[in-house]
Amino acid sequence: MKKDDCIFCKIANGEIPSKSLYEDDNFRVILDLGPATKGHALILPKEHYANLYELPENTAAEAMKLAKTMAGKMTAKLHADGFNLVQNNGEAAGQTVMHFHLHLIPRYENDGQHILWKPGTASSEELEDIQRQITE
Ligand code: 5GP
Ligand code: ZN
Numbered sequence: 001m002k003k004d005d006c007i008f009c010k011i012a013n014g015e016i017p018s019k020s021l022y023e024d025d026n027f028r029v030i031l032d033l034g035p036a037t038k039g040h041a042l043i044l045p046k047e048h049y050a051n052l053y054e055l056p057e058n059t060a061a062e063a064m065k066l067a068k069t070m071a072g073k074m075t076a077k078l079h080a081d082g083f084n085l086v087q088n089n090g091e092a093a094g095q096t097v098m099h100f101h102l103h104l105i106p107r108y109e110n111d112g113q114h115i116l117w118k119p120g121t122a123s124s125e126e127l128e129d130i131q132r133q134i135t136e
Pocket of ligand 1: 007011018030031032033034035087088094095096097098
């Protein structure tokens with residue numbers, strides 16, 4: 001399904017132009033309009049899924065395969081020094097466009113970006129408690 005008021009549905013399906021890097025029946029890869037680094041791109045499924053929770057398993061698998069291919073190609077062509085895959089779900093996690101997308105972010109030595117988190121601390125008991133919460 002496409003969602004009428006979703007900008008990424010329109011971009012993915014070619015109704016709004018974008019700088020595309022790749023397209024097939026199910027996905028389009030576009031350059032991000034507000035790039036974190038040179039080459040920052042987004043993998044968009046053509047169908048509307050709001051987030052990872054809604055994404056069918058096979059689409060998730062295909063998106064990750066495509067991410068691997070794009071990461072290799074972009075790293076080689078742009079002479080990147082590293083690569084981040086970022087994927088936000090929900091406002092609390094920084095998602096601003098509610099159509100699933102996977103960020104492809106080439107990294108360069110001293111590119112001035114801070115995509116990683118500030119490490120916290122946790123005791124062994126706290127970790128065990130969380131482990132129980134998730135696995136039991
Ligand atoms: P989020 O914060 O939801 O994970 O990421 C949304 C991303 O989409 C941002 O990096 C933002 O720059 C990008 N973006 C938002 N609107 C557009 C648009 O119309 N075209 C393109 N190419 N990127 C967009
Ligand atoms: Zn959509």
